[in-house]
Amino acid sequence: MARIAGSSGPRTEEAIRRAGLSLIATHGYAAMSLRQLAAEVGIQQGSLYNYFRNKQEFLFDLIRGHMLDLHAALDAALLPEGSAEARLTRFTEFHVAYHVERPQEVFICYSELRSLEPDNLAAVVAMRRDYERKLGEILDDGRATGEFHLADTRMATLAILAMLSGICTWYKPGGRLSTDGLQEIFTGMVLALARGETQALARGEAAETVAVPARRRGALRAGIG
Amino acid sequence: MARIAGSSGPRTEEAIRRAGLSLIATHGYAAMSLRQLAAEVGIQQGSLYNYFRNKQEFLFDLIRGHMLDLHAALDAALLPEGSAEARLTRFTEFHVAYHVERPQEVFICYSELRSLEPDNLAAVVAMRRDYERKLGEILDDGRATGEFHLADTRMATLAILAMLSGICTWYKPGGRLSTDGLQEIFTGMVLALARGETQALARGEAAETVAVPARRRGALRAGIG
DNA sequence: GTCTATAGAGAGATAGAC
DNA sequence: GTCTATCTCTCTATAGAC
Incomplete structure (x- = not known):
């Protein structure tokens, strides 16, 4: 360069x-x-x-700057009122568009939290909690109105964010799907998840305990030393 | 120690x-x-x-060992036949249990792919593709039988895996929910997502374009230099 | 298999000329 | 604001005694 x-x-x-x-x-x-x-x-x-004063400050500036952008953009995009379904749809469309637009920044904000020093980490975590809260409120409202049937809105919040944020781990510009296409597909999945109401049906069919086998022994390279 | x-x-x-x-x-x-x-x-x-011969080999041994364990455990847990719903339920129960049981290993397998040298990375990615394929087949079968109504099974595969794998980023032993509780909640959400069929309904209500604002200027520390 | 000691490379950060 | 030069520290990896 x-x-x-x-x-x-x-x-x-x-x-x-x-x-x-x-x-x-x-x-x-x-x-x-x-x-x-x-x-x-x-x-x-x-x-x-x-x-910048040092490498850590550079990282923090990148992450904090992105979080500020994200919050401002979300506040501008969210519907202040309307049905929970409409608000959840809007939230999802926004989140997908943002992740498609800036996958690197979003990815760093998840993957480099571990690299932040304690004070910097605390500041970022607080901002992230706030973001989660905004989704959580939509889900709670939808459950109250009967639009959504969720067993646990906190788990649903984490599940939806993980599902949507996963986009930045595989999305590449110029792929099979446009931003519009991704928004439509993910909105459909998120709404289906939130509407729920069918949890108990299939579970009885396969409800034996699924055991996780013990760890293999000798995991490190066999035959050395 | x-x-x-x-x-x-x-x-x-x-x-x-x-x-x-x-x-x-x-x-x-x-x-x-x-x-x-x-x-x-x-x-x-x-x-x-x-x-170990060097640091990179240590990392690769950890990751490869975990992937081998994971595949063996999945093959032992999966239902060879049955309805797609029953098989998806079983897949989800297994995946949740495994992530709860070994959160550190699972987390490393996602977060440290970037640290693998090209040959080692290729080996791990191939194993991961195989894992995704097993879920993808269940979803395809379910769509063929009419049990599932998914707009895009490839996206659904990635979405479900991201949603479930997110567990290892926040799960701590001794938390509010037991493994059983988590399995039930996540099985409910995954099944609801897969059954779908209601995608188009709410979208019209909030379908204005959601624009992502431009990046802030002066992202790095203001006033230095 | 573990120890001590060290080679050799590369890291983050600073000083001062221009 | 950028450059060159360098300080100091830490890193991975190796050698050889026990």
Whole structure:
């Protein structure tokens, strides 16, 4: 990635941001060296410190910035009123579109929580709780009105978010499905899940206990040492 | 973690395995140093090389070993015949139980794929494809028999696996729900999702385009430099 | 099989010239 | 704002005594 010599602060900052997102999403925060990052941007490693105080702060800025964007975008997209089904549909459409639009940032926000120092982690977790709460309220409302039949709205919240957020682990631009197509398919699945009401039927048919066998022995390379 | 001095190969091996799972699940492969690992086991860092040739091989052994266990356990648990609903129920019960039983290993198998070298990654991805295929066949069969009404069975496969595998990111032993309780709740949600058939209803109500706003400017720390 | 000691490479971060 | 140079630390991996 060649670079025009000379000063160009804002452009450099944006280039660092983009290169960082890409490198962290691909290799992980701990595995990305600042030398790699600088090379990708086309500057020297020491110059990075004009843009952050240390590597941890860089990660936190990326994640916090994304969370702020996400919340602002969600608040703008959500329906303030309407049926729970309509609101859940809107939530799902938004969530899918956002994940398709910025898969790297979303992925990092899940996968690099472990790399945040305690204070930074706490700040991000609080924002994430808030996001979960907004979905949880829709599900609770829908259960109260009888639109949804969920055994456990907290589990449903986690299940729906995991299902939708999984998109950023496999989505590639230019794939078989458009954003619209993905929204329609996932909206259908989420609504079906929330409407539920048929939980008990099939379970009796296969309700023997499913045991998980014990771990194999000698897991590490046999024959060494 | 104190240790009885002297030789004890098999016990040391198991201790390394367990400490490695814990450290990698907590901090990640790249962030775990072999000094940390050795300290956790109670041996010196150089001694680890009696148990693996290098750090990468250690990771691959952990992941491959887990995938072998997982496949063997799934094959033992799956119903060879029966309705698609019964087979999907059984699949879900198994998957939930396995994730509750070994959350660390499962988590590593998702989160550390990025840390595998190309050949090792290819081997693991192939095993994972096989696992997805087994779920995909159940969904296809159910759609053929009319038990399931899914717009896209490939998306449903990914969605169900993401939803179930998310368990290992938040499950802690001794929580509010037992394994049985989780199996029942998740089986209910998976079956409701698969039965579907109501996709188009609510969508018209909230079908305006949901736009994702542009990225904020100045994402990195303002005012530095 | 475990230990001590160390080689050799690469990491994050800083200083000062331009 | 960027560069070169370097400090200091930690990392993986190896060698050889016991």
